[in-house]
Amino acid sequence: MALPLTYNARNLVARKLSSTLTFLIVAFVVFVLSLLLSFVAGIRASLGATGSPRNIIVLKPGATAESTSLIPLDDLGPLIQTPGLALATPLTGTSAAAEAFATGRLRVGEPLLSQELAVQTMLPRRAGGAAANVAVRGVDDIAFALHADVRISAGRLFTPGALEVIVGAAAQARFAGLELGATVPLGRKGERAYKVVGVFTAGGGALESELWAPRTMIADSFHRRLASSVCLQVRDEAAVAPAVAYINGPSVGLEAKPELQYYRDLAEKTREIVVLTSVLVGIMGIGAAFAVATTMYAAVDSRRRELAMLRALGFARRSIVAALLVESLLLCLLASACGLAVSAASSGTRQDFLSDTTWTVLAYELRMTPGIVATALLVATAVSVAGTLAPALRAARLNIIVALRKA
């Protein structure tokens, strides 16, 4: 039978200094780990919530993102022949598309094919005031039919041909000067003043971090005569693959990707962060394991006679190993709970992520998931076991007689 937990807990309390130091180190490792994983989970959730299963994004061959793609308008002609291309059908509800239909800006039967122009502009952040890149998307009204989760939450849609802009809710929350009625300087030198006329949401996806304005006005302001991308929608999901094959084929010669896959690929860029996180946490974990080992070696050394006495009473070697492992686990799991609690306090808060693919800021929410909690507890357990096994085995192998004699 195992020694009582009070024995382990009180021994930890008895060695206040070393227990506290180890506690802080393990708590810090778990805090950093869970925060980094929350960051990755948040970005993946934000990008994962973007896109429709029937949408296809068309880029210049070789481009990995809209920011590096330029498509001559002449190349867009064959896209109208894409097999399975859907036509606009009336939408009702609260979406921007429904509003566009209701006001006659969108007509039934229009091909669902949206030329889009993605550019960036620098805006000051609300926090700190430092400027950062924000994505600006020039779109025609048809874009609202393709991005049906876009909803105007305040104000109204921009007017085609006007220097007006609607701003994503996440962008408005992160950047200063995007209030309704404010003017935003856009253009190559920021020489055009666009009036903020509306705020939109997009299901928590990446589009919410963008500013949308009439495509023709953005093209003029930024001196860009080309499209960055074309988004098109097909009738059903089964039509996606043939449409992608057609666009990638010689008839069009552009590069098409299902929209969901495009955003998934952007999210995959966070894999590097996961690798770096793993390396960083691995190094910190090794350090923490050494801290645990130091604490447990000290514990064994100061309790040699006590441990030998337990062996003399009839406690088996495995009971001694188990007692020390439980003691260390108790410390490490309490520390990880503390680290997780501190990290969880920032869960749900909005953060910025500067994408190295789009060179724009993506707003995301830190997300503490059950998987992150499990990973953090697993790491804490691994640190505990790695740091305790050697001193525990040494304790179990103590020569009872010698240890009992030693002063």
Place this chain on the structure above:
Amino acid sequence: MSAADIELVDLHKHYRKGRIDIPALDGLSLTIDAGSFVAIMGPSGSGKSTLLHLIGGLDSADSGIIRVGEYRLDRMSERQLTAWRSRHVGFIFQMYHLVPVLTAAQNVELPLLLFRMPARERRKRVATALEVVGLADRMDHRPNQLSGGQEQRVAIARAIVTDPDVILADEPTGDLDARTSQEILQLLSLLNAEFGKTIVMVTHDPRAAAFGQRILHLDKGVLDRDERNPARPAAAAHAH
């Protein structure tokens, strides 16, 4: 209530210190009756502590027979000896060796954790053991809240709580003043007389040894003298 006799035949135990061979026991043979109180004396290095460790299954002999009750310790593995100790022997050490972070009751309870026993039964046994040693009112005290004599009483309660066949005491009064020593030795005598426990006690102190019914003098690993103590005759029920 249980007790065991002890039989040692031609025991040899040598230690090596570098290249030097140090004989601790050199062909020792003796028997100890069940229910007797035996004191072992001798100069440092005479082998008395080694003898106690061998009888308690803490160490193994190079050769010879060690029988305690029906158990041949010389034929047991280290794991079997560990299990045997938990059920058949109670140890009392000079330095008490109580766990400082546990209360008196929790210290006494430790050996019972090795038994499949309901918590209520454990608590009952602990209370009884502490009552026997006169510390029923100190159950919740930590070792640092007890005097040396009280600590040793807790250690004695821990040694008897499993109702072992043999109690082995290694200089149990070595760290106590004269008056407290007397109290502890009287307690051991009580355990022997009232509960019939076989007690083997190693001591340097002739006044402590005088509590034994039999005093064994060891020298250079052999039995030098075997005295019966006329002041403490063995109880008839326990004599062979």
